[in-house]
Amino acid sequence: MRLKIVLLLCLAVSLALAAVDWPKFQKDLNNTGLTSDYGPLNPAVNWTRTYSSTFLGRNSPVVAGGIVYSGGPSAVFEALNATTGALIWQRTDFGVLDCTPAVAYGMVFVGDGNGVVHAINATTGAEVWNYTTGNTFTIRSSPAVSDGIVYIGAPDYKLHAINATNGVSIWNYTTGGAVHSSPVVYNGVVYFDSADDNFYAVNATSGLLLWSYAYAGSSLTASPTIWNDTVYITDNTYLYALNASNGVQLWNITLGAWTTSSAVWNGVLYIGDSSGVFHALYADNGTEIWSYTTGDLIESAPAVANGVVYFGSADDNLYALNASTGALIWKYQAAYDVSASPAVSGGMVYFTADTHLYAIGEDLTPPNVTQVYPTVATLGQATNFTVNATDNVGVSNCTFYWDGSPIGTMNSSGGGTYYYVYTPQSSGAHTAWANCSDPAGNWAYNSTTVTVSTPQSGTVVVTSAPGYSLEVLLALLGAAVVVVLLLRK
Ligand SMILES: [Ca+2]
C-alpha cells in the first residue's frame, strides 16, 4: 500500500510538472483544439467553483503556468490555482464576459460586454492597458496573440490588431458585419469570419486583404481551424475546406443545420452539429469515419488529447470519446448545457456550464474501507461479515478474504455497506479482510482478526445473518404473546 501511495505521489508530481498550457480558445493559433498533454480517462471531479449567475455559453477557461483564467459569468474575471481551484485574484469591474481569454507575454487578454479589450497582468490581476473598440456591444471573439500583436474581432464590424505591449492600434480591417469569430493566425495571415456572410484572409502585419470567400448560406460566426494549408469554416449550410493560400474551395459537405468549430488531429477533423451528432471526418475530403449521437444539439468545439476527444452537448454532458473509434470512454453530467469548449491541461479537463466551472481529473483516490465486523464468530455458524466502503467516484466492488484467500464478491446492502456470509471452518484467530476497488482500479483493504470459538453443546447461537431482522424477531415475539393470551382464556 505504501508503494502504491508513493507511486501515486510521483504520478501527481510528474503530472504537475508536465502540464502543457491551453492558453487560448482551441489551444493554439490555428484553433486546432489539439494538445500534446492528456486528459482524464477515469474522471473524478477535482474541484468546482459555483457562481451566483450563469455562464453565457462562450466562456471557456484557459490554463497557463498552472493557473486557470476564467471569464464570466457576468463580469467576474478570475485566476484560480489549476490544481486546487483556490482563488489567486479576481476582478469584477469589467463588462459582462462572453468569450474566452488568451494568455501571452505574462498577460491575459479579454474582450468585455462594453466593447473594451483588456490586458491584465497574469500574476497580479492588475490592468496593464485597455482598448476601446468602435461601439459598446459585447465582444464575443476570443483573441489570438502572435508576434506582439493581439488580434480580436468586435461588434463594430472590425478585426482589430493591437500592440500587445501598450494597447495601441496597429491596424483594423472593416467588414460588413459584426466579427464574433475567434481568428486564426497562420503563415503571416489572419483568418476570420464576419456576420456579413464572408470569410476573410488578411495580411497579419499590414491588415491588407489577401482574399475573401462568400458563404453559400449565412454566417454563424463560427471560428476557423487550419491544418495542412487548409482552412475549415462553417456557415448555416455547409462545412467548407478552402485552400488557405488563395481561398479556393476544396470540398464542402452538409452536417445538420450547422456545425461547431472544429478540432483536428492526425488528418482527422472532429466536429459537432445542430442535430446532436458528433463526427470524425477525413480532413482531406470530408468523408465520415465515425459518428456519435448525443441527446441534444452540440455547440461546444472539441478538444483532442492523447487519442481522446472531449466536447460538451446541450444534453448537459461532457463527453470523452475514443478519437480513433468514437467509442464512449466516459461522460459527466453537468448542471445544464455544456455549450463552451473544454480546455485540457495537466491531466485535467476544465469547462463551464450553468453557474459552475468544473475541473475534472483522473481518479487517483482509492476507496476508504472500514474494519471488517464482527470480530468474533462461532465455528460452523454462518456469520454476516460487513464493511463500510466509500469512494470519491463510487465503489465498484469489494472482495471478501479469509486468511489471505479470496472467498467471494461481497454484496451491497446500500449506504456503502457490503456484506459476505461466511461460515468459519476452524476455531482460533483468523484474518478477515475486505478489498474494495473503484472504477479507475484504485483499491484499498482493511483487515480484522476474528476470534472463532467452538460452540458449547445445548446453546442456541443467534448469528447476525441477514433474515433475522429486528422485524422478524418482533413478529415472533408478538406471535408468542398471542399464543400465551389464547392459552390463558
Ligand atoms: Ca440541456
Ligand SMILES: [Ca+2]
Ligand atoms: Ca476513487
